[in-house]
Amino acid sequence: MSTSRGPSVRQRRLAAELRRLRERKGLTGDEVAERLAWSTAKVSRIENARTGAKIGDVRRLLDLYEIDGSRRDDLISLAHDAAQRGWWEDYRDLPSELADFIALESEATAVREWGSTVFPGLLQTESYARHVIGGWSDLATLPPQELERRLEVRMRRRELLHKAHPLELSAVLDEAVLQRRIGDQKVMREQLEHLCRMTELPNVTVQILPLDAAHSVLAESFILLEFSPVHDILFPDIVHTESLTISHFADEAVTHMYRLAYSSLADQALDTTESRRRIIEARDAW
Template identity: 45%
Template sequence: MAERRSPPVRARQLARELRRLREIEGLTGEEVAGSLGWSSAKVSRVETAATLVRPGDLGKLIDLYHVTGSHRERLLAMARGAEERGWWDAFPDVGSDYADYIGLEAETQALRCYSAQSLNGLLQTEEYARALIGMVVDPAPGRVERRVDVRLRRQRRLREEPPVDLHVVLDEAAIRRRVGGPAVMKAQLEHLSALAEMPNVVIQVLPFDAGAHAAMAGSFITLKFPHPQTDMVFVELLRGSVYVEDEMEVYRYHLAFEQLRERAIPPDESSAFIRRAADEM
């Protein structure tokens, strides 16, 4: 049976925002419960995403917190998004963790990615994706191809209106590692050069001689949303993934990316670097 997508990340986004709004109003959970005729436990469940807030209850909360206009509409849209199903649900091999990420990627305004060992999925050619996925996914009949299809479908995000604003810092290791062999990697690097010409895509290379840096621990992706308090960081692990949602921790990743960006080769020079690497394949 296909694994049904769960909504914990989107729900946590909404829950965190509701808690922030309560704190801005200077209210305690008990005071909110008293104003709305709820139990304190219900307020706690809503603010910890232990339960999805119902539309009627959400309306009462945002009225209490004096939220109006576009901010109000965004909160209502977040609540709807926590329950909606996306195109990725048609693929039986997309697990809940991956589906959560795709859903967030579909909604984000901007992505800031540091890729240490392999290229971000939005940048991959079909052949590169197939070679990479085949190494990390159980090669059951059709499973790799379905994962490749999902990855290529995600890439429409670069061209849909409005397109996502993508800024990637690639470690030189991701450029030099011959995923799929020299021919596949050469085509992949030529594809990178073409993508770098898009107005919404910036690609920089962090060369080996840049030395140690703030992201030696590995790759990460910062997802930026219309309201900065809902930004988050995605860190993929060998098995599973982690979302960093604490505002201060997200800010630290932002600073790390800025350091990487400053130490990386400028975009124009990076394109030339990638073309030279392709010629060397």
């Protein structure tokens, strides 16, 4: 199992800005390497976030690009942030695709999710999540200890909704998700009760797309991650999709299509008040 770790959003922001500053200065990677007595490969690795940029190296680059004042302070601060380890890096047995997704999710400002099969991971109870992850275990033959660690990771991810500046989560769920049994009746009732409580949070919005509503968008489940600027450095929104065998981050060019798909699904879904009523009915039915 691969345990490699992709760059964090902070590392990618820093790398992109350092590349932009070099280009604005009219220098090539080879020229930067020559002036700093580095290899061209080192410059490339830093600018493509394939390696973490050391603070001293960032200072030397900013000196070369003649960046000072508040802009320099912002970039040094970003470099310090980028050097921080994420909590998920303590789980070295996580697949690299899952670790990469958690790294992106942890720095997102907002998440738009279309759920056609199960409840969003950030809204799952421990019992429900155990059965969902256990289903994957049947296919991937995860040992019991690893299954428990995956469950622990999923529960820790939920903290994003309760931190000082919480993640904004908007989800549209196919009504079939409310009726699809995962575990037993107790698990489903507990899950739906938890969902009701979560909809009371100001940063959580849940809409239900009824089975008898017109479905103009027939799409697999997807998650749209949105990022606010940090130190005036932009980072593109990212779409994540998943199948039995593939965890996929869509190209930036197709992100807009998924944004339109989400807007269409939200327009066709019930409003939040009627959605909550539908959730309560499903809970009581279980």
